Amino acid sequence: MSDLFLHNARLIDPDAKTETLGALTIRNGKIAEIHSGDVKPPEGIEAIDCDGKHLAPGIVDIGVKIGEPGERHKESFRTAGAAAAAGGVTTMATRPDTIPALDSPETLEFVARRANEAAPVNVLPMAALTKGRNGAEMVEIGFMRDAGAIAFSDCDNVITDNKVFSRALTYARSLGALVIAHPQDPILSKGAAVTSGKFASLRGLPAVSPMAERMGLERDLALVELTGARYHADTLSTAAALPALRRAKESGLDVTAGVSIHHLTLNEFDVGDYRTFFKVKPPLRSEDDRLAMVDAVASGLIDIISSMHTPQDEESKRLPFQEAASGAVALETLLPAALRLVHAELIDLPTLWAALSLNPANRLGLASGRLAENAPADLVLFDLNAPFVLDRFSLKSKSKNTPFDGQRMQGKVRATFVAGKQVYGAD
Amino acid sequence: MSFRAKHLLGIEHLAPDEITTLLDLADSYVDLNRSKSKHSDALAGLTQINMFFENSTRTQASFELAGKRLGADVMNMAMQASSIKKGETLIDTALTLNAMHPDLLVVRHPHSGAVNLLAEKVNCAVLNAGDGYHEHPTQALLDALTIRRAKGRLHRLSVAICGDIAHSRVARSNLILLGKMENRVRLVGPPTLMPSQISEFGVEVYDDMREGLADVDVVMMLRLQKERMDGGFIPSEREYYHRFGLDAEKLSYAKDDAIVMHPGPMNRGVEIDGLIADDINRSVIQEQVEMGVAVRMAAMDLLARNLRAEPKEVLV
Numbered sequence: 001m002s003d004l005f006l007h008n009a010r011l012i013d014p015d016a017k018t019e020t021l022g023a024l025t026i027r028n029g030k031i032a033e034i035h036s037g038d039v040k041p042p043e044g045i046e047a048i049d050c051d052g053k054h055l056a057p058g059i060v061d062i063g064v065k066i067g068e069p070g071e072r073h074k075e076s077f078r079t080a081g082a083a084a085a086a087g088g089v090t091t092m093a094t095r096p097d098t099i100p101a102l103d104s105p106e107t108l109e110f111v112a113r114r115a116n117e118a119a120p121v122n123v124l125p126m127a128a129l130t131k132g133r134n135g136a137e138m139v140e141i142g143f144m145r146d147a148g149a150i151a152f153s154d155c156d157n158v159i160t161d162n163k164v165f166s167r168a169l170t171y172a173r174s175l176g177a178l179v180i181a182h183p184q185d186p187i188l189s190k191g192a193a194v195t196s197g198k199f200a201s202l203r204g205l206p207a208v209s210p211m212a213e214r215m216g217l218e219r220d221l222a223l224v225e226l227t228g229a230r231y232h233a234d235t236l237s238t239a240a241a242l243p244a245l246r247r248a249k250e251s252g253l254d255v256t257a258g259v260s261i262h263h264l265t266l267n268e269f270d271v272g273d274y275r276t277f278f279k280v281k282p283p284l285r286s287e288d289d290r291l292a293m294v295d296a297v298a299s300g301l302i303d304i305i306s307s308m309h310t311p312q313d314e315e316s317k318r319l320p321f322q323e324a325a326s327g328a329v330a331l332e333t334l335l336p337a338a339l340r341l342v343h344a345e346l347i348d349l350p351t352l353w354a355a356l357s358l359n360p361a362n363r364l365g366l367a368s369g370r371l372a373e374n375a376p377a378d379l380v381l382f383d384l385n386a387p388f389v390l391d392r393f394s395l396k397s398k399s400k401n402t403p404f405d406g407q408r409m410q411g412k413v414r415a416t417f418v419a420g421k422q423v424y425g426a427d
Numbered sequence: 428m429s430f431r432a433k434h435l436l437g438i439e440h441l442a443p444d445e446i447t448t449l450l451d452l453a454d455s456y457v458d459l460n461r462s463k464s465k466h467s468d469a470l471a472g473l474t475q476i477n478m479f480f481e482n483s484t485r486t487q488a489s490f491e492l493a494g495k496r497l498g499a500d501v502m503n504m505a506m507q508a509s510s511i512k513k514g515e516t517l518i519d520t521a522l523t524l525n526a527m528h529p530d531l532l533v534v535r536h537p538h539s540g541a542v543n544l545l546a547e548k549v550n551c552a553v554l555n556a557g558d559g560y561h562e563h564p565t566q567a568l569l570d571a572l573t574i575r576r577a578k579g580r581l582h583r584l585s586v587a588i589c590g591d592i593a594h595s596r597v598a599r600s601n602l603i604l605l606g607k608m609e610n611r612v613r614l615v616g617p618p619t620l621m622p623s624q625i626s627e628f629g630v631e632v633y634d635d636m637r638e639g640l641a642d643v644d645v646v647m648m649l650r651l652q653k654e655r656m657d658g659g660f661i662p663s664e665r666e667y668y669h670r671f672g673l674d675a676e677k678l679s680y681a682k683d684d685a686i687v688m689h690p691g692p693m694n695r696g697v698e699i700d701g702l703i704a705d706d707i708n709r710s711v712i713q714e715q716v717e718m719g720v721a722v723r724m725a726a727m728d729l730l731a732r733n734l735r736a737e738p739k740e741v742l743v
Binding site for chain 2: 196197198200201202203204205207209273274315318319320321322323
């Protein structure tokens, strides 16, 4: 592959926490050289003038749901791949909560092959931790890891049997496998559609207390302390859970935590008049919780921001709020929504990018997610300030269930590169 | 006349002058209902469909009677027995009915917000006959009319709503209405049956009946919604009756002329002593039922007037 020279770009380096004018030389799908300042392109090399826009490592998104197998009418690898490329997401770690669950090496291999044929971005499948995500018997963690499982998770099915969970954690630790869990007390949260509080009381909806998340996290962290496993909490959403996370990190446990973009940018009142596109799991929380999550990302206590991309068709959402499915698509809105935090001056760009690319890449043991020589040339070029009004029907995702429909956003992807190859370009 | 609403989905969306307009009209329908002819042609030529996705005898009968007295063609649909079983979605059911050109759709649904959803999809007037734990606006309006007639006013009164607040749409609609009309609202019940952060709604919360009833003008009891509970909200019915059931002793803490209300159906000996319920000097429970028909007549009349005033939109 011939060389590529990207110049006149504001380079976001999440590792050095800098944002500087510079250029990149791309060779053999990797970042070969990093130049600072306004460097002119050398002769005889394909060059792209980035016009002073921001060039950053591509987003590494942990927890993307794709409807293959089982619900391809909601999202396929092809549509999700196109959405990811348009959203500046260069690596998707996909969820195993498919139908059936990804719980055998054979299905995992099939999915990995399908994914990499159909999607222009990197797809790294996660596997279930227990068979059928039923919380009873662990999957073949060794075989699955050898088949390419990047992490193990039962997603929003909380393993209630502490013996099963502690054994799975112990076995995973012996293989160095990462376990991702959804911290939630399953009994307190049963049947809940929103977070408890004034809004839930006003709307008369079944609600769960934020305390259920803290209880779930405390339980998980106790078992991590017991077993020494590598653990990642997929989405935290409440201030009440943060002290437990801080204690675990300070005591040296191998623990990281994530937050979904929706819990950083929306709150419980956005549900308004029973708008089901705002029904997500865990539910949108109070404004105090939202601000606590933003602070936690800014301080590094929360490591990773995810889209928690969850496609749902219209039929799953056009129902009374309690009956409607949870989840929102977010691959294409992750970047502009995250930039809201920058425009609101709640977080700086390099710190935000650490949570979007570097930290998730490090957690998954990937060489991408950073601007470094020899790192994969997975990159996103974006205009920080370009304004637009989101029209959900313009999304490339097969499902259009975004809570940002009709909202003003700022920040547009201009181009996305995977291994040095341009996979998306805006006009 | 001042009534602008297109649907009656909840008290939340009504302004105080709209509430007053509706109650004034309902007063005239009380007179009509007490007269010999009991008939008006206010809704003549209009079709009213009652869609009940949840069992109801009293509310459905009240709406049916209200429609018939105003000359509407009334159809009742017991939705549990029909299309839901065949897997049809709420919206499809609504669109099917909409194609039959009803003018008034009265809906009860077990899930909060379901009636709002349905109202978005049809081009007739929708009346909420109770959705989940959200709202039951005609109940709050009939309670308001009952209070206004008994007390001579609907402002600056102290009203205690007692019992299972958490599972009660009646309580929600009433506290919103009474707040809008500038009354003091107290909620009395065990903390396990109190919605979270309810004190932020400008109400006072008590878990002791004697304190909660002290010097109130109106005591509004709620049905203990046994069928709605997963279990374990209260230790036992008898302990509930002992601590929260309305009897003469607890009622003595309220004003001497305080009235006693209950939306029905009552559990005598659980939330209310039968002697209190039947005390014609204190209990207005039968009047509530009577006001219910009049209020529903007024609500449907006003919505129908707005419907006739507007050119009909065509939904495609």
